[in-house]
Amino acid sequence: MEISKLESYLLVFKEIFSDNFFENEEKFVIKIKNEEIIIDKITKRWSLKGVKFDHQRIFSLELTENFSVIVLIAKLLQKGYKKQELYLEKSWKLGHNNSGYADVVVLKNGLPVYVFEVKDILQINNFVSCKFSNKTKQLFSYLWQDKNIKVASFYSFNFLSKTDLFFNFVTKDQKISANSIDELFENWNKNRDTTPFILKNQKFDFKTRPIQFEELKKIDYNASKLIFQQFLTILRQHSVSDKSNAFDKMINLLIAKVCDEIQENRNFSVNFQDFSGLKFQYIEGIDDDISFLKRINDLYRVGMNEYMRKQIIDYDDKTIDFYLDDESRNYSKIKEIFDNLRLKKNNAFWFIEVFDDQSFHQNNLILKQVVKLIQVYKFKYNNKHxxxxxxxxxxxxxxxxxxxxxxxxxxxxxxxxxxxxxxxxxxxxxxxxxxxxxxxxxxxxxxxxxxxxxxxxxxxxxxxxxxxxxxxxxxxxxxxxxxxxxxxxxxxxxxxxxxxxxxxxxxxxxxxxxxxxxxxxxxxxxxxxxxxxxxxxxxxxxxxxxxxxxxxxxxxxxxxxxxxxxxxxxxxxxxxxxxxxxxxxxxxxxxxxxxxxxxxxxxxxxxxxxxxxxxxxxxxxxxxxxxxxxxxxxxxxxxxxxxxxxxxxxxxxxxxxxxxxxxxxxxxxxxxxxxxxxxxxxxxxxxxxxxxxxxxxxxxxxxxxxxxxxxxxxxxxxxxxxxxxxxxxxxxxxxxxxxxxxxLIKNWEKNITTIVPRYKKPGDDFIQLGKLIDEINPKNQIPESKKDKIHYLEISDLEKGLIKIKNEKIGKKIKKTQKIAVN
CATH class of the missing domain: 3.40.50.150 (Vaccinia Virus protein VP39)
Known part of the structure; x- marks a missing residue:
């Protein structure tokens, strides 16, 4: 590596760790909470004393992605993670005969809970794109092998814009239902969360932050194809054969989604925790089946009233609490609510038939996957998209x-x-x-x-x-x-x-x-x-x-x-x-x-x-x-x-x-x-x-x-x-x-057995069938077998003044009716 190139990276380090570095001719040191990340300018290697690792190449600065590793380690130390809770270049078994190394692993009580693959900014798109599934699957192999892992991410630091790039994979529900790495990858909704929550949240708090309206992605050609194909994949994985019903449920979800986008960011509570952002999303680590479905249902109810002038029978928690807490105990009203919910409410989001706890949970798995598929995209535009x-x-x-x-x-x-x-x-x-x-x-x-x-x-x-x-x-x-x-x-x-x-x-x-x-x-x-x-x-x-x-x-x-x-x-x-x-x-x-x-x-x-x-x-x-x-x-x-x-x-x-x-x-x-x-x-x-x-x-x-x-x-x-x-x-x-x-053929006498529509030749008046045949297709060009069979000519028999001799036409008796004989 050229010294000048190393120095260009060090200049960025000086800017982002301005109060936490010192250097001399041989070394550049980033000091974070009594820990020192040492960059050796002579050997072009870096080190963190006492950190665990399985392979030395993670410390070589000849590999440009390792500069991003340094930034990630420094920021984790700043967040409060100890070096004993970090494991570099951890070895993993990949299949029967192969092995791999995860760049950075976060440990909790000695067990992996978060895995990072760190890439150079010029390479990272090759790993997060669905076009290169084999590269992405390596990260999924870590998720598959260790059920303790909550999140796996591709990470890179952009040294030009000085920003972190996270591509997070949260696959809790998919891990439960998958039987192999390939199936886990297939079950994944192909959306990558880009929230830097490991740096934003408290230590070991891997809950995702609610999506904000301004973070919604515009749908491009690839996204439209991905959403459609992945929606069909979700239906296939859960053996949902009624496509028409599934389409109707998707329409209901889009009504809720559009309703949410129109109102943009709002304050709301989920399981006694306060949030600000969009409501149409599944909040990992916070939501459960009940809280999630209630919120989507409320959006749908408002949307149907606003856009379709339909009053959907449903009751929010506030209404239910009012009647249950009312000292007068209006039992007749409570009974009416129960009767309405039992007899008049058709749940808008049943992809499958729901009749007990197990089927309810199974349907919610489908619903969550579909919502997570579309929650990151913008669906309402002010122009034809x-x-x-x-x-x-x-x-x-x-x-x-x-x-x-x-x-x-x-x-x-x-x-x-x-x-x-x-x-x-x-x-x-x-x-x-x-x-x-x-x-x-x-x-x-x-x-x-x-x-x-x-x-x-x-x-x-x-x-x-x-x-x-x-x-x-x-x-x-x-x-x-x-x-x-x-x-x-x-x-x-x-x-x-x-x-x-x-x-x-x-x-x-x-x-x-x-x-x-x-x-x-x-x-x-x-x-x-x-x-x-x-x-x-x-x-x-x-x-x-x-x-x-x-x-x-x-x-x-x-x-x-x-x-x-x-x-x-x-x-x-x-x-x-x-x-x-x-x-x-x-x-x-x-x-x-x-x-x-x-x-x-x-x-x-x-x-x-x-x-x-x-x-x-x-x-x-x-x-x-x-x-x-x-x-x-x-x-x-x-x-x-x-x-x-x-x-x-x-x-x-x-x-x-x-x-x-x-x-x-x-x-x-x-x-x-x-x-x-x-x-x-x-x-x-x-x-x-x-x-x-x-x-x-x-x-x-x-x-x-x-x-x-x-x-x-x-x-x-x-x-x-x-x-x-x-x-x-x-x-x-x-x-x-x-x-x-x-x-218009009007009031023809009875027993007439042919229809004789007329055709206008360019520059001429209307002429009768016989004359037209003689003029355009001389009789010697029409097979004898056809002559006696042509009872009438339709306008459709001609193109640019030429008769097409095609199917034999048999005359029909015409009643005294008015017919428009144009074909």
């Missing part, structure tokens, strides 16, 4: 079971729908006209996991962030506030309704994880009466049949739900509430019919815009005849998007997306059609490329793989131009314009 969103999507796609009629909308479709709407133009118009409400009101009345709400909020906030602030004083003040306090506008402008209680909570958490979270979420039925209890206390509450206050309805409502009319009857809904009820009977499952009519109830007259996902069969099936008439009467069709049977996971139903404007109109206008390559080419691969995503066939992996967002980038501008009453100069593949009057 990409990696947190990724974590949530993985959790959603692999854990939450979709019930009858539920098909979650993949993100590329969500982005396509939202970016197709003239949201920016509506805001600009509101600013120009100095409207009191700048932000257009948006609702998703079947919000599912909240994708449309999040995408809308993100789109609007990004626009505000880029907007030049101008207008009246009032407008300027609002725009300044929207920039400085992101999403502060959402509470009054973004609404979600979700009947499924689990999904309503999921939606709320999704808004927190991807933004401010103050969108209004209602746990209720999207097609209930506006005067129902579901909507009490919200802007939806009215005695009128309609509530025409929304600029946008964006939704993928459930469809084909058996027996839904029974619930309609239970809510006292009749034909005065929904005129389309006349088209249904008790065997009907077409719940989507009522959602379309409810969209008309919600949208502003003449200006309201809807984007809704529906089954493709609504275009042609006779059971949707009255719905088609209702759509054509109540809305102007701006665009129609059609995709194939691989659009959604869990169903082979081919969907359409209708972009509609609420207005009375004549049946003579052009609109945009975007076709599905699946129907044209019968190719799943082309369809996947068109959609920009595909679903995994292995449900143990991520449920969906997103390739790109071309739908939003290429096709959304086309739809938006149609909304703004201008036709695009150039159309993308699979897109064309058509006049509404040309595709």
């Amino acid at each position: 990409q990696f947190l969103g990724d974590f949530f999507e993985e959790l959603l796609n692999t854990s939450l079971k979709q019930e009858q009629g539920q098909f979650f909308t993949p993100l590329p479709l969500v982005e396509f729908m939202v970016k197709s709407l003239p949201i920016q133009e509506k805001i600009e118009q509101n600013i120009i006209n100095s409207k009191a409400e700048i932000v257009p009101k948006m609702i998703d009345y079947a919000s599912g996991s909240g994708h449309f709400l999040i995408s809308y909020m993100d789109y609007v906030q990004k626009y505000f962030n880029s907007l030049e602030i101008k207008g009246t004083k009032d407008i300027k003040n609002k725009l300044e506030a929207y920039k400085n306090y992101p999403f502060s506008w959402a509470r009054d402008s973004v609404f979600g309704i979700e009947k499924d209680y689990r999904l309503a909570k999921t939606t709320k958490i999704a808004t927190f994880l991807n933004g401010d979270g103050w969108a209004t979420i209602v746990n209720g039925d999207g097609i209930n009466k506006f005067s129902s209890d579901d909507y009490k206390g919200t802007i939806l509450d009215t005695k009128s049949k309609k509530n025409e206050i929304f600029d946008f309805v964006i939704a993928n409502p459930p469809y084909s739900v058996s027996g839904f009319l029974k619930n309609i009857g239970n809510n006292n809904i009749d034909e005065s509430d929904f005129t389309l009820l006349k088209s249904l009977n008790q065997n009907s499952s077409e719940i989507e019919v009522l959602f379309v009519e409810r969209m008309e109830h919600l949208l502003k007259s003449e200006t309201g815009i809807g984007a809704i996902v529906l089954p493709r069969s609504i275009l042609t099936s006779s059971k949707y005849e009255k719905l088609r008439k209702f759509i054509l009467k109540s809305f102007k069709i701006i665009a129609l998007f059609e995709s194939g049977d691989i659009t959604f996971s869990g169903t082979t139903t081919s969907p359409i997306i209708l972009f509609l404007q609420k207005m009375k109109t004549k049946s003579d206008y052009d609109f945009l059609v975007i076709n599905s390559p699946k129907i044209i080419f019968q190719s799943n691969e082309k369809e996947k490329e068109f959609l920009g995503y595909q679903f995994s066939s292995n449900r143990n992996k991520l449920g969906i793989e997103i390739k790109h967002y071309n739908l939003a980038e290429k096709y959304s501008p086309l739809v938006r131009e149609f909304f703004l009453n201008s036709k695009p100069k150039k159309l993308e593949n699979y897109a064309f314009t058509v006049n509404i009057s040309k595709i």
Whole structure:
């Protein structure tokens, strides 16, 4: 080692031990409480007389990590540890044939209680990263071999910033359940506590200090993957097979976590000891099963009341103590409390069925592991957080079971729908006209996991962030506030309704994880009466049949739900509430019919815009005849998007997306059609490329793989131009314009056996099937076997003016119905 390099370390020692050193030409001595750490400048070795050790290399200053060893030993001596309680380079057996040495071991009554591996600042990341598990496992081998060890740490001293770096492993519960070093490592939640509690706490007090709000870590790509994978690992270790239930419990924990983060650091007591910090954490050495669960439950109860307007039946210690200590002994109230807890309370954190002390403790082991996994991370942000969103999507796609009629909308479709709407133009118009409400009101009345709400909020906030602030004083003040306090506008402008209680909570958490979270979420039925209890206390509450206050309805409502009319009857809904009820009977499952009519109830007259996902069969099936008439009467069709049977996971139903404007109109206008390559080419691969995503066939992996967002980038501008009453100069593949009057087949005579939709060639008028076949595909190019079999041609048979001869089509008899024959 160069003398100059040694001197650079000594300069730092002089600074951090300024009152405790002396030196001469040969030696530098740090004196701590009658003990002397001697650094020999000549031999480049250090020593502490009387300290135990098993190997001499710990004293060589040719190894740069040993300078960090000196700092650690000096600070332990300052804390009051005696040199007899320190053991350097202690030998350990590693496996059957190998051995290892722990750099510094703290002894209590002669037994190891704390083990340190000391590393150079440039090396330490290689040892604490999960990428180098073999290096980390050496520390775990010490934990595994000696059950007396409470904590094991990697330590380094940063000589530039003059700070201690601790990476602590506290694995008490995992040690109990593990059967090997590998299993102990697997059970570990992969989080490293960085608290220097051995230097902060009293001697031999290894209790961790509560995490402070400002210490929470931001979630990056690696953290999102780690949390997700480790959550699944915890479930697997404890044989938790009900992933849907586990997902629900994770959502409940996130409600408690977000509630805690909003309130930041607070004073609280745990088992008669006072603390300050965040409540959402397991405090090692202080908490027990009861104190821990009570605190998490209290956070959840407050969060559900605050964010979901739900009063959870639960009683804190203060309430219980009040009734037990009350001299009047209100036994009836005490009995009511017991009855409520016995009969009405569903515990929010049961990962497994709990029925006795043993199962209660087993569940708490799972709960503690999950809480310790997420307690160090920040989950509430004031902007859309990409990696947190990724974590949530993985959790959603692999854990939450979709019930009858539920098909979650993949993100590329969500982005396509939202970016197709003239949201920016509506805001600009509101600013120009100095409207009191700048932000257009948006609702998703079947919000599912909240994708449309999040995408809308993100789109609007990004626009505000880029907007030049101008207008009246009032407008300027609002725009300044929207920039400085992101999403502060959402509470009054973004609404979600979700009947499924689990999904309503999921939606709320999704808004927190991807933004401010103050969108209004209602746990209720999207097609209930506006005067129902579901909507009490919200802007939806009215005695009128309609509530025409929304600029946008964006939704993928459930469809084909058996027996839904029974619930309609239970809510006292009749034909005065929904005129389309006349088209249904008790065997009907077409719940989507009522959602379309409810969209008309919600949208502003003449200006309201809807984007809704529906089954493709609504275009042609006779059971949707009255719905088609209702759509054509109540809305102007701006665009129609059609995709194939691989659009959604869990169903082979081919969907359409209708972009509609609420207005009375004549049946003579052009609109945009975007076709599905699946129907044209019968190719799943082309369809996947068109959609920009595909679903995994292995449900143990991520449920969906997103390739790109071309739908939003290429096709959304086309739809938006149609909304703004201008036709695009150039159309993308699979897109064309058509006049509404040309595709409606009305009142055909009986016994007609073919459907003859017409197709507009570029630059020409509509031409009949026979002429089109002759012109584009000469008869001599069509196999004889096909000629007599082609009874009709669908728009989907053509691409760029060429007919695709594919499956043989058989004509169908057409009743006197109105059909929209677009595919």
